[in-house]
Amino acid sequence: MGGALFMRHGGEMSGAFLAVDWGTSNRRVYRIEDARVVATERDDRGASRVARSDYPTEIAAIRARLGDLPMLLAGMVGSTIGWRTAPYAAVPADLSTIATTLDRIDERTAIVPGVAQHGERADVMRGEEVQLLGAVAAGLVPADALLCQPGTHCKWARIERGAIVDFETAMTGEIFALLRKHSILAPELTGEIVDGPAFRAGVTEGARRELASSLFRIRARGITGAAQPDAAAFASGLLIGADAAVRIGGSPIHVLAESPLGDLYLSAITILGGQAMLIDSEAAFVAGISKLWEYAQ
Amino acid sequence: MGGALFMRHGGEMSGAFLAVDWGTSNRRVYRIEDARVVATERDDRGASRVARSDYPTEIAAIRARLGDLPMLLAGMVGSTIGWRTAPYAAVPADLSTIATTLDRIDERTAIVPGVAQHGERADVMRGEEVQLLGAVAAGLVPADALLCQPGTHCKWARIERGAIVDFETAMTGEIFALLRKHSILAPELTGEIVDGPAFRAGVTEGARRELASSLFRIRARGITGAAQPDAAAFASGLLIGADAAVRIGGSPIHVLAESPLGDLYLSAITILGGQAMLIDSEAAFVAGISKLWEYAQ
Numbered sequence A, B: 001m002g003g004a005l006f007m008r009h010g011g012e013m014s015g016a017f018l019a020v021d022w023g024t025s026n027r028r029v030y031r032i033e034d035a036r037v038v039a040t041e042r043d044d045r046g047a048s049r050v051a052r053s054d055y056p057t058e059i060a061a062i063r064a065r066l067g068d069l070p071m072l073l074a075g076m077v078g079s080t081i082g083w084r085t086a087p088y089a090a091v092p093a094d095l096s097t098i099a100t101t102l103d104r105i106d107e108r109t110a111i112v113p114g115v116a117q118h119g120e121r122a123d124v125m126r127g128e129e130v131q132l133l134g135a136v137a138a139g140l141v142p143a144d145a146l147l148c149q150p151g152t153h154c155k156w157a158r159i160e161r162g163a164i165v166d167f168e169t170a171m172t173g174e175i176f177a178l179l180r181k182h183s184i185l186a187p188e189l190t191g192e193i194v195d196g197p198a199f200r201a202g203v204t205e206g207a208r209r210e211l212a213s214s215l216f217r218i219r220a221r222g223i224t225g226a227a228q229p230d231a232a233a234f235a236s237g238l239l240i241g242a243d244a245a246v247r248i249g250g251s252p253i254h255v256l257a258e259s260p261l262g263d264l265y266l267s268a269i270t271i272l273g274g275q276a277m278l279i280d281s282e283a284a285f286v287a288g289i290s291k292l293w294e295y296a297q
Helices: A052-066 A095-100 A128-137 A172-182 A197-206 A211-224 A231-245 A261-271 A281-296 B052-066 B095-100 B128-137 B172-182 B197-206 B211-224 B231-245 B261-271 B281-296
Strands: A016-022 A027-033 A036-043 A071-075 A088-090 A103-106 A109-111 A114-117 A123-125 A145-149 A154-160 A163-170 A253-256 A276-279 B016-022 B027-033 B036-043 B071-075 B088-090 B103-106 B109-111 B114-117 B123-125 B145-149 B154-160 B163-170 B253-256 B276-279
Touching (some): A016 A052, A027 A052, A027 A281, A095 A128, A095 A281, A114 A128, A128 A154, A128 A253, A128 A281, A211 B114, A211 B163, A211 B231, A231 A261, A261 A276, B027 B281, B052 B071, B128 B145, B128 B281, B197 B211, B231 B261, B253 B261, B276 B281
Parallel strands (some): A071 A109, A088 A114, A145 A253, A253 A276, B088 B114
Antiparallel strands (some): A016 A027, A027 A036, A114 A123, B114 B123, B145 B154
């Protein structure tokens, strides 16, 4: 194959490729030409909804819709629930090291490896690395920064000189979903989650990190008729507050997320005395995957 | 009705009654004569499995089996999922104040009220009050003590001069059950929970109270092939350690539970530098309900 991972085909536009941010539940596809998005689509064909054997068909269908171009696939497509298990790049990991470990399906299709941390602080990510390192590549965050990606499994990553050097995953979103769906509190956690007094009270209480007791108080308040802030927003605040409280130090925190989740994290970090700013996660992904594409040539 | 809540019927043995510790999933029935258990049975006809309209039939069946005697019912039978909602006695609550607020179904049948704490630290219990105060009545714990009742909703109660003055409920057992049944960790949390190195490592880690991240590390260790302590025992240790860590102060902790759960709490408290002892929870219940029966005459 020589040095280039993707062979040029006759008639292909130089620098044009398709990128897929393939999550567990959803996926987002981009047609990128010279680091600019010229077409995009989003659907719910996440890795949890695509059978292993259906990936060739899915890939062909994407090419039929968005162009018969080389493809870079990031995220859960490379996990045990995806097409095939791609390797992990070990920390410290930057975009150039990740580009050298692309998992090539064929000469025009490759999966981006995840990033792993080994030993005592074992941790893994798949897909987030493109956004995290892309944020630096795009100049949206400095080359030394603390980044946060809220979600089902919230990632907190420290970047030094443009490389992920340390990260930690918190099951914040998943625990909230479990409580909302299956716990004794489920009937009380139906409200909308907005950044109001209930959420803020939850954040402050959550910073005490006595989650199991703070949560039961939601039920006890209901039973005893005590003044009850909106329970869903309060519970969300509890979990985000507990998660954020241990991250706040000297560094400002760059939150990679869309609204409204990103705004809730911003608010929680600010309430707890930290400094936070919201970063465009889509722009970060596009910058990261474009840089990987460039390195892979 | 005069002062006596239970009228004597011709031929009834003085001091003989039936007591039911009616939990959510299980119930335990005792025939008690002069504060001694002379017959007992245990089954899975907890409040969650008995329809509201079926209680008279259940009560008649218990009397047919264990004797046609007055009955005192404690626990979830008096909750919204039980026969009918009995009131709560407010803290500070001792056995004599609880005896004055029995919820009388008829002249031979009464429900023991729960105990509630109002305001900022709102909390509720139903059934646990009989064990807690019974432990004091039986001389199993001093009249000023810190008590712990592990379970789905773990109770931590401070008793002063034989009265519950302050308590807090932690959803420790419920959160563990949610993780085991519904979370991404479920496939890894199938092992038996024993007080071994994995449980102890969990307790120490749990005391840091970064639950959402400590839990994800179980998955990350599995994926990266890091040395993995038994995951179920480790996770149990995490939750119990996080719960116990904030309770340890000057007072020894009296744990009201059966093995093996009681032993796990004992171990966790000891690892975290506290002093703990296991109290016979059944003896405590019998002493508490007998004292209530005596007060109700």
